Amino acid sequence: MSRKSDKYESFVDHPRYGRRPHLTGRDPSPAEPGIHLHWNATTYAEVIGRYQLVTGKRWPYGNANAYWKETRRIPNTAVPADLSRQSPATVAVTHYFDLERECRDCRRPFIFFALEQKFWYEQLGFPLESDCVRCFECRRKQQGLAQQREVYELLFHVRDKTDQQTLDMADACLNLIEHKVFSSRQTERVRMLLNSIPVDSETRQEKRYLELIDRVLEIEERG
Numbered sequence: 125m126s127r128k129s130d131k132y133e134s135f136v137d138h139p140r141y142g143r144r145p146h147l148t149g150r151d152p153s154p155a156e157p158g159i160h161l162h163w164n165a166t167t168y169a170e171v172i173g174r175y176q177l178v179t180g181k182r183w184p185y186g187n188a189n190a191y192w193k194e195t196r197r198i199p200n201t202a203v204p205a206d207l208s209r210q211s212p213a214t215v216a217v218t219h220y221f222d223l224e225r226e227c228r229d230c231r232r233p234f235i236f237f238a239l240e241q242k243f244w245y246e247q248l249g250f251p252l253e254s255d256c257v258r259c260f261e262c263r264r265k266q267q268g269l270a271q272q273r274e275v276y277e278l279l280f281h282v283r284d285k286t287d288q289q290t291l292d293m294a295d296a297c298l299n300l301i302e303h304k305v306f307s308s309r310q311t312e313r314v315r316m317l318l319n320s321i322p323v324d325s326e327t328r329q330e331k332r333y334l335e336l337i338d339r340v341l342e343i344e345e346r347g
């Protein structure tokens with residue numbers, strides 16, 4: 125395969141699974157009896173076909189194609205599931221497939237890998253309803269922000285903060301502003317925090333304190 129025709133080159137990299145499909149040579153069809161794929165790996169036409177196969181009746185729900193999330197199952201990437209390890213579901217999934225996805229946050233393409241799904245649903249105990257809508261980078265960023273938020277909220281309730289706790293809180297608040305979780309007007313709060321450190325405290329000479337001040341100024345200059 126030439127690099128030019130390799131569309132996966134532009135996919136977001138995953139530190140464990142990479143950015144390209146993992147070909148296993150397995151390609152079970154959801155039309156076969158005993159094969160159950162995750163709803164997010166099945167096309168609308170396949171769901172209807174399956175319904176008609178199993179019940180012998182016509183699909184009674186009209187055309188919901190517009191509401192059906194597009195699936196881009198990558199052929200020959202199936203990994204068999206261990207049903208005994210999945211959380212109980214109405215319909216267990218017998219095979220996972222590598223799926224092409226578009227990240228909800230950065231809009232870049234990425235693969236939700238069959239092996240990653242196996243890990244989610246069989247090792248981590250995630251329910252089969254849980255789905256992956258963000259690329260690895262955006263997920264990591266989001267986890268980082270969730271952590272910052274937690275730090276901020278914890279310290280918010282600490283009455284007599286040490287200087288270092290005040291700096292931690294100011295730092296968390298700035299991270300949340302910089303990633304647009306908080307509005308830029310919240311720099312006022314960061315200023316109050318930094319001003320609460322006594323003027324004669326050595327903390328005011330620390331590099332970290334000065335860097336926090338710089339970040340406040342930078343955000344306020346940008347408006």
Ligand SMILES: [Zn+2]
Pocket residue numbers: 227228229230231232258259260261262263
């Ligand atoms: Zn992303």
